[in-house]
Amino acid sequence: MMMLSFRRKTLRGASALLALLIAMPATAQLSVDVTNPVESDLRIAIPAMPTQQNVETPAGSTDSLGQRIAEVIANDLRGSGLFTPLGPNGVQRPTMPEVTSPVFERWSAMNAEALVQGFVRSAGGDSQITVGCYLYDVALGTELARQGYVVAPRDWRRAAHRCADLVYSRLTGESPFFDSRIAYIAETGPKDNRVKRLAIMDSDGANHRFITNGQSLALTPRWSPDYRSIAYVSYVGRNVRIYIYDVDQGRQRTLLETSGAIFAPRWSPDGRTLLFSKSSGANTDIYKIPVAGGQPVRLTNTPGINVGGSFSPDGTRIVFESDRSGGQQIYVMNADGSNQRRISFGGGRYATPEWSPRGDLIAFTKIAGNFRVGVMDINGGNERLLTNGWQDEAPTWSPNGRVLQFFRTAAGRSGNSSIWQVDLTGVNERKIVTPVDGSDPSWGPLLQ
Amino acid sequence: MRKTSLLLLVSSAALALSACAKKAPEALPPPPADTAPPPAPTPTPTPTGPTPGSQADFIASVTSDRIFFDTDMSDVDDEDRAVLRSQAEWLMRYPNKRVTIEGHADERGTREYNLALGERRANAAKNYLASLGIDAGRINTISYGKERPVALGSDEASWAQNRRAVTVTVD
Numbered sequence: 011m012m013m014l015s016f017r018r019k020t021l022r023g024a025s026a027l028l029a030l031l032i033a034m035p036a037t038a039q040l041s042v043d044v045t046n047p048v049e050s051d052l053r054i055a056i057p058a059m060p061t062q063q064n065v066e067t068p069a070g071s072t073d074s075l076g077q078r079i080a081e082v083i084a085n086d087l088r089g090s091g092l093f094t095p096l097g098p099n100g101v102q103r104p105t106m107p108e109v110t111s112p113v114f115e116r117w118s119a120m121n122a123e124a125l126v127q128g129f130v131r132s133a134g135g136d137s138q139i140t141v142g143c144y145l146y147d148v149a150l151g152t153e154l155a156r157q158g159y160v161v162a163p164r165d166w167r168r169a170a171h172r173c174a175d176l177v178y179s180r181l182t183g184e185s186p187f188f189d190s191r192i193a194y195i196a197e198t199g200p201k202d203n204r205v206k207r208l209a210i211m212d213s214d215g216a217n218h219r220f221i222t223n224g225q226s227l228a229l230t231p232r233w234s235p236d237y238r239s240i241a242y243v244s245y246v247g248r249n250v251r252i253y254i255y256d257v258d259q260g261r262q263r264t265l266l267e268t269s270g271a272i273f274a275p276r277w278s279p280d281g282r283t284l285l286f287s288k289s290s291g292a293n294t295d296i297y298k299i300p301v302a303g304g305q306p307v308r309l310t311n312t313p314g315i316n317v318g319g320s321f322s323p324d325g326t327r328i329v330f331e332s333d334r335s336g337g338q339q340i341y342v343m344n345a346d347g348s349n350q351r352r353i354s355f356g357g358g359r360y361a362t363p364e365w366s367p368r369g370d371l372i373a374f375t376k377i378a379g380n381f382r383v384g385v386m387d388i389n390g391g392n393e394r395l396l397t398n399g400w401q402d403e404a405p406t407w408s409p410n411g412r413v414l415q416f417f418r419t420a421a422g423r424s425g426n427s428s429i430w431q432v433d434l435t436g437v438n439e440r441k442i443v444t445p446v447d448g449s450d451p452s453w454g455p456l457l458q
Numbered sequence: 459m460r461k462t463s464l465l466l467l468v469s470s471a472a473l474a475l476s477a478c479a480k481k482a483p484e485a486l487p488p489p490p491a492d493t494a495p496p497p498a499p500t501p502t503p504t505p506t507g508p509t510p511g512s513q514a515d516f517i518a519s520v521t522s523d524r525i526f527f528d529t530d531m532s533d534v535d536d537e538d539r540a541v542l543r544s545q546a547e548w549l550m551r552y553p554n555k556r557v558t559i560e561g562h563a564d565e566r567g568t569r570e571y572n573l574a575l576g577e578r579r580a581n582a583a584k585n586y587l588a589s590l591g592i593d594a595g596r597i598n599t600i601s602y603g604k605e606r607p608v609a610l611g612s613d614e615a616s617w618a619q620n621r622r623a624v625t626v627t628v629d
Binding site (some may be wrong): 051131193200201202203204206227229230248249250269270271273274289291294315317320331332337338361362375377381400401404405419421422423425449450 | 567
């Protein structure tokens with residue numbers, strides 16, 4: 011996707027917000043505090059986008075794309091829990107000239123604090139479409155940000171996510187995250203014979219695709235940092251494999267195979283190394299291996315179950331799980347296995363640690379009665395539990411380190427599992443809609 | 459065969475006497491509605507019984523094809539040893555047969571830890587069979603973690619049935 015930089019007619023975004031804060035304290039609310047969403051529910055108008063000339067594309071007419079793009083933007087922002095979108099249904103679609111010269115009175119009349127407008131342009135047919143995205147402060151009547159995106163018609167949703175990301179990051183000060191994808195395990199069938207298939211989808215559940223057909227049990231997928239591959243575990247006959255699935259080619263290769271237990275594949279940030287866990291006798295240890303293939307190197311070497319692993323964003327350290335002290339606890343080591351030390355000391359057990367892409371927090375599953383998802387800082391302090399299900403498990407970070415997805419299993423004979431999302435406040439929690447049950451979500455980085 | 463039946467009787471009796479018995483679904487009261495039916499009772503072998511050396515013959519010959527574990531544990535106790543001895547006897551009778559031991563965990567654990575725990579349990583069973591003189595090379599292990607429960611309830615009785623290591627013959 012190509013991003014355009016439109017010439018700004020008005021102040022640059024940061025200066026505009028600064029001016030806003032100085033001039034009118036009453037409108038200082040036009041920034042959203044991700045740590046206090048209850049007071050930050052910002053009303054934002056998102057009308058359908060007009061088009062200069064309505065032409066047909068493989069993804070539908072530019073007229074209908076203008077409507078659907080606005081719907082995706084509204085859905086993204088609503089799903090973050092930080093915004094109250096107005097439109098696109100029930101609000102007036104602006105004319106093309108109004109996109110760059112909004113009729114602010116119309117939007118202030120509906121108590122909108124912010125306004126997202128844009129346009130869709132195409133030469134028709136298979137040619138790329140251009141989507142413009144403009145963010146305005148309604149009270150001040152100023153432009154806060156603008157971007158343009160040039161995408162293939164089939165990628166129109168990415169332009170919408172990028173526009174939502176522009177709005178989110180401009181108003182929260184956080185990094186964007188909507189334009190990203192999830193790999194997960196789609197589950198069907200009875201609890202004692204679940205069919206588990208590898209599947210992928212956009213961060214909002216769209217563009218859903220089953221990858222495997224369910225004949226082999228598939229578990230614990232992880233996106234490669236470049237989205238080209240997915241590492242996952244599969245049972246083939248009476249052996250277990252770690253596969254590297256090539257998303258574009260639709261092919262996979264076996265990186266590792268064993269009878270016994272080999273599992274928990276994890277990518278290094280540069281995408282060249284894979285961590286995995288392997289059992290030998292009563293012990294399980296964490297190893298690393300070049301993704302291209304090669305000799306595994308063992309990183310842990312203590313009695314007990316050492317499992318999982320998640321790299322710090324700079325690739326120098328690994329957070330992992332070990333029961334060497336009795337129950338499951340969280341440990342950190344250097345990427346070469348040296349300097350292993352425990353960081354979790356609260357009551358109960360801790361599992362599935364995941365290092366935030368921002369580097370500042372560790373997400374985990376806490377086992378103390380029920381299973382809950384929480385976060386702590388990288389030295390183990392300031393533990394906070396964010397969810398309260400019967401069994402919430404295996405958090406995965408959004409690209410900006412502000413939101414987590416995890417899976418929730420229901421008690422009883424159904425065994426139903428579902429993917430949920432929660433932000434760092436713990437307030438904004440919602441279920442991600444999937445075609446069938448879901449578990450083991452893996453949230454990839456921001457798309458390039 | 460006779461000895462096998464006796465073992466079954468002995469272990470059942472021991473269970474009935476043991477107030478804090480950790481397992482043995484066969485000896486539990488009727489399972490709650492939320493629970494899968496227990497394994498079919500071991501049929502008495504007859505001259506026209508299963509093909510010698512087959513999986514059916516294995517099931518018919520051994521005290522049980524599975525042993526059970528306490529929460530988060532993988533140690534093999536007296537009752538488990540009795541079961542595994544019956545399996546070892548069969549394996550000695552059919553020295554060309556191989557087995558896979560499938561390790562399992564209950565649902566109250568995280569997925570990956572349970573894969574390791576299931577392997578630990580399968581390995582505990584394997585080690586005991588090896589200590590009885592069975593060539594370890596005839597025994598593979600595999601862990602299913604919590605992915606393949608036999609009892610569907612979310613209660614202690616179901617979990618007790620699911621924390622298991624099951625020996626399966628390989629053709």
